[in-house]
Amino acid sequence: MSLLEDRTAVITGAASGNGRAIAELFAEHGASVVVADIREEPREGGEPTHTYIESQGGEATFVECDVTDYDDCVAAVEAAEQFGGVDVMVNNAGIVGPQAPLVELDMDEYRTLMRVNLDGVFHGSKAAALAMVERGDGGSIVNMSSVAGMAGYGGITAYSASKGGVRLFSYALASELGPDGIRVNVVHPGVIETAMTTEDSPIVGTEEGEQLKSTLPLRRFGTPEDVAGVCLFLASDLSSYVTAESIVVDGGDLNSA
Numbered sequence: 001m002s003l004l005e006d007r008t009a010v011i012t013g014a015a016s017g018n019g020r021a022i023a024e025l026f027a028e029h030g031a032s033v034v035v036a037d038i039r040e041e042p043r044e045g046g047e048p049t050h051t052y053i054e055s056q057g058g059e060a061t062f063v064e065c066d067v068t069d070y071d072d073c074v075a076a077v078e079a080a081e082q083f084g085g086v087d088v089m090v091n092n093a094g095i096v097g098p099q100a101p102l103v104e105l106d107m108d109e110y111r112t113l114m115r116v117n118l119d120g121v122f123h124g125s126k127a128a129a130l131a132m133v134e135r136g137d138g139g140s141i142v143n144m145s146s147v148a149g150m151a152g153y154g155g156i157t158a159y160s161a162s163k164g165g166v167r168l169f170s171y172a173l174a175s176e177l178g179p180d181g182i183r184v185n186v187v188h189p190g191v192i193e194t195a196m197t198t199e200d201s202p203i204v205g206t207e208e209g210e211q212l213k214s215t216l217p218l219r220r221f222g223t224p225e226d227v228a229g230v231c232l233f234l235a236s237d238l239s240s241y242v243t244a245e246s247i248v249v250d251g252g253d254l255n256s257a
Contacts, residue, residue, distance in 0.1 A: 002029050003029040004232070011033060014035040017194035018144070019049075019093070023050075026232065033061075036065035068116055089124055089142070097109060142235060189249045191213075192221065
């Protein structure tokens with residue numbers, strides 16, 4: 001069953017991690033994919049996302065995209081025109097940023113994090129919304145937040161603020177775009193096994209991480225494929241009456257806290 005047949009998806013941060021898994025799953029379900037990222041090579045190694053999709057018989061292209069630059073996001077959306085125009089926008093790109101108490105927080109690092117995590121979602125959503133409204137065929141925008149966007153965590157106040165902003169921005173945008181048939185929803189991953197949690201902010205594979213994992217109801221950390229499956233649901237007609245909604249992908253962590 002191809003849930004995204006004849007549709008085109010633009011996915012930011014799709015070279016690696018969650019974004020790569022989302023791109024590959026969307027392609028498996030018939031979507032043409034625009035891989036928008038600041039880098040072409042996946043952090044995990046292997047061939048680039050778009051060439052892998054093409055090797056499997058799918059349609060994909062790579063666009064160098066810095067989500068802090070609105071024009072780059074516009075260019076990524078415009079690249080979807082070669083496949084018929086954007087139907088799905090997944091604003092997935094993000095960074096962990098500074099991890100320090102507020103009183104020690106470096107303001108330049110704070111601004112960089114906000115430009116990527118919050119401004120980047122704003123830029124991608126605006127670029128996609130303009131194209132979707134002009135086409136008049138509706139669409140789906142999926143924005144990536146975090147469990148930190150549902151419950152703030154000390155030591156990562158800036159990250160929590162950026163992801164909480166994504167959540168409320170998405171709800172507001174859903175109200176604006178609903179009359180145009182455009183749905184806007186939010187995904188909130190917990191600890192997912194990617195380079196972000198093994199290198200940027202090491203949790204997976206650490207003693208602290210093992211202790212955390214033992215408290216999760218599902219007793220495991222998530223995979224990029226876990227996140228991708230939820231994004232596929234929100235991008236497809238399976239969720240045609242779902243908008244302004246959050247889905248948490250955390251193995252039950254928030255509920256058990």
